[in-house]
Amino acid sequence: MEFLQEQLPALQVVLPLVAASLCALFRFGYLSWLITLSSSILSFLVAVFLLLRVLEQGIISYEIGGWSPPFGIEYRVDLINAFVLLIVSGVSAVIVPYTQKSISARFDSTEQSWFYCMYLLVLTGLLGVTITGDAFNIFVFLEISSLASYAMIAMGRDRRGLTAAYQYLIMGTIGATFIVIGIGLLWAMTGTLNLYDLAGRLPEIKNTRPVLAALAFLTVGVSLKLALFPLHLWLPNAYAYGPSVASAFLAGTATKVAIYLLLRFFFTIFGGATFFTETPLPEILKILALLAMFAASIVAIFQSNIKRMLAYSSVAQIGFIVLGISYATETSLTGAMTHMFNHAIMKAGLFLLLGAIMFRLGSVKIEALSGIGRKMPLTMAGFVILGLSLIGAPGTAGFISKWYLGLGALEQGEWWILVLIVSASLLTMIYIGRVVEVAYFREPTDEVVQLKEAPSEMLWPAYLLIAAAIYFGFDTSFSADLARQAAVLLVNAVY
Amino acid sequence: MSLILASINYWVTIILMIGGLYIVVAHGNMVKKLVGLSIFQTSVYLLFLSPGKILGGTAPIISEKFEVYSNPLPHVLILTAIVVGVATIALGMALVVRINEAYGTIEDDEVHEMEQD
């Protein structure tokens, strides 16, 4: 038992990887689903145990292959990535029960297996990126998850899914190559690839030009993967035209891991709040974040496809999170990390509900939804609750994270940022309000009249997320307090 | 001038990289974009391999005849990167084939126009 506990970090990533190969080996749809379900739940449990262990005994270091770092690859779990591991594996575990219904309706047995295989590989890649302590390993696992998500998005119903996947592939690969350039420059200056060895060696050479250029390349590369405005162009189509399950999964996890990378690079490698804030980067990020919050929200208001609307909303929410990062204070980082957690729950839930509508109605155009609130009451009620949380209404999770973000701005004496946060939230209210208006206050169309409520397999995973969104709005001892502890580590560059 | 000569390897790398990147960003043909992408990625390999070379050194295969070896670490990294690159290109080409079947063209602009209506 003791031995198993020590092997948890490796198990976290190996579990979904082996499960993915098994899916591709047997190629039998239902079996693959069972494999995916069990491995997702198990890896969620592993993440829970890892978090408990980190809380109990501090940082866990795991040497893969028994080679000590920096010669071998190290897995290192601290509070920050244990938190992210929990988000990623948790969202994945909730979504899997939902997938069976929507995937088996569209694909034959082999295709289903391949879909689950890709799903698990995205999970493998994201968990691998989060847990690893080696710069090049980050790149490798990032590409596993990216390639698998390109394939998943291309499986969408609409032919636009193909071009969305192609665009994502081009932008994503440029992003990955930029990250490699950044890693290469750092390596050329220090000779090491281990993140923590690197962090120890950088302060001596911190103002040399290759290091600054590396910071720039890493930032641009991760921002491409993160879809930070104005590098977000791939995201709306990818989320809108991919399968609903893929949108829910990626919206809940992939961008969160990219944010984690940003935090890791800025605060661990580049010497914490001191070095990062000496560069003009925080100011640039702040401006981009504010632009994202407003531009993307305004574009979202004018979308007729609700999935696309939510995708633009994701770009805006990423703006909120990056805004928190740009202040680099304890409170603002608490806000950023809490919002990361809450947004994962809310967006995954919203996309799952939209998937249920798509499953019954075959469309997510806003005009097709008129009066749907009467025919699919549970689905739409859930949509309203999560929508309120997205706006940041008190009593929901979204309120907590925006509260901390606002507080972080106030601490810096920038009250006008608070005004901007509130007004961006009002924009959120407009686009969520549009959907509510159509769904509840218009007469049902002929198509909508014949609809039935979404199947329960699709509803309860979404309601699990809804319950979480409400619960974390009242009880902040888990999300916000953990985030605060992690933020303290980040600001003080403890590793 | 000596500045340029001392780091000629980096200059070449940068020119190649920019050339590749330009093809990706500026051109509308999807196949050509992929070729550009692969040029861009390949040139990054040089950025890794150059710092590892030691003049007078030899390939990192231990033998009694040699004393100085070039750095093996970048070779390992680049092997991995090449593999990642080819997997990406293969997937990209599969997408191009499917896009061609769905739209009848592989020009970015034309596809974009069709999506508008």
Add this chain to the structure above:
Amino acid sequence: MIRDTIILRVVIKLLLPAILLFALYVQFHGDYGPGGGFQAGVAAAAAIILYGLVFGVSAARKIVPQKFLFSLIPIGVLVFSGTGIVSWFFGANYLDYSPFGSDSKSGQHLGILIVELGVFITVFSTMLAIFYSFAGRSEILSLDGDTDK
């Protein structure tokens, strides 16, 4: 596929075992000279691809059936990741090959060989599968073209 030229066919038949032999050499000599599972996998796949280019994809499919190939892809990954799991049974960290042999050096040696085999299997089967699907695509398209008329 390509015009029937006897010379080409004979040359390919002669070349095929040579390339496969070369692939095996690269695979198992990787410890001493340049090469390893990846290069060997590509070389072996290239041999079959050449065969397929000359004699047609369906002929190549007879040598390496498609269904089998699809299963081979995950098997390589399983061999590799399974090696790591075997390390667990020896009470070592993931992918630590040291306990495989009588001393850590021979254990490492064995581990490297097995892992390279895993790489070979996946690379070979993936490259070939990719070729089959691209080539198969054009066959399907030409068939579709016929039925349309």
Add this chain to the structure above:
Amino acid sequence: MVAAVIGVIRSRNLFVVVMLGGIYSFLMATVMVALDAVDVAMTEAAVGAGMSTVLLLAVLGLVKTREAPLRHSPFIPLLVCFLTGAALIYGTLSLPPFGRQDTPTNQHVAPYYIKNSVKETGSPNIVTAVLASYRGYDTLGETTVIFTGGIGVLILLSTSRRRRLKQSSDEDSST
């Protein structure tokens, strides 16, 4: 190599583009040999010049082979490239000089491999030792990337065939 890249930029015939891409990869492999990276050179020649070119040609068999002229002004792409180039030049100019043994990269980590790989893994080819053992986990990741790419291609190309045939039999599947 520079000539090959310029050729790729200027040529509108995709066959020419692909062949120049292959030549470029081959030249790159030569440069890699000059940099003592024999393993990498072998892979680049096999994959970049061989495999990729064959696959690209296979794709060209399926699509139009002439590129349409550019419609947009290349101003923004040029700006992007200019900025990237400037950052690269800024970053690389003060990198440690070429070919010396006393640079950080050749002082830290790498000497350990050179010194200990035969003793610890019994493999004289250090690249193989690092690849399969010291950084074996990266290689597992690499194998997984290949696996992902392969299955991705299969998803895209071999399965939708059935769906497409099904579609053509359904008269009303115009969506």
